[in-house]
Amino acid sequence: MSGELTSYDARVPVGARAEVVVAPLAGGTVVMLRTSGLLPDRDYGAHAHVNACGPVSTDAGPHYQHVQGGATDPAFANPRNEIWLDFTTDAHGRGQAWTRVEWQFGERRAGSVVLHEEHTHTEPGHAGTAGARLGCLTVPF
Numbered sequence: 001m002s003g004e005l006t007s008y009d010a011r012v013p014v015g016a017r018a019e020v021v022v023a024p025l026a027g028g029t030v031v032m033l034r035t036s037g038l039l040p041d042r043d044y045g046a047h048a049h050v051n052a053c054g055p056v057s058t059d060a061g062p063h064y065q066h067v068q069g070g071a072t073d074p075a076f077a078n079p080r081n082e083i084w085l086d087f088t089t090d091a092h093g094r095g096q097a098w099t100r101v102e103w104q105f106g107e108r109r110a111g112s113v114v115l116h117e118e119h120t121h122t123e124p125g126h127a128g129t130a131g132a133r134l135g136c137l138t139v140p141f
Helices: none
Strands: 002-004 015-024 028-036 045-049 095-101 114-115 133-138
Touching: 015 114, 015 133, 028 045
Parallel strands: none
Antiparallel strands: 002 015, 015 028, 028 095, 045 114, 114 133
C-alpha cells in the first residue's frame, strides 16, 4: 500500500508519502516501510496500529499486538509481539525500515502504520511508546 500520509503535525509535512509492503514468509511476516517528503536527518518511530487512519491521530487506536496485553508492559509491547518500524531519514527526507516477526496475521489484523515523534522506548512503564502521533497511512494488513 502506498499513498500520501495523513499529517497531524508539521514534522510530517503535507504531501509526505509512505509505502508499506506486508509479506507472509515461512511462518512469519515481513513488513517493509519506505517514506519520502519527511524532515531531513530526523528520527521517527513507526508502528502498526489496530484501526485505519482518521482525521484525529487517536482514530488509529492502540498498537496492534499479536498477543494482546499491556500497552507499556515489555512482555507485550516489544518488537516480537508488535510491528515496529523505527527509522532515521536521510538528508533528502527519505527513510526506510523493515521487520520480521515470527507470526502471521489471522482474522484480527492491523489497520494502519502511524509515525511517531521519536524512536520506540523499551524500558518498563514506557515500552512501546514513541511520543506524539505525527502522521498515518491506512494499510490493509
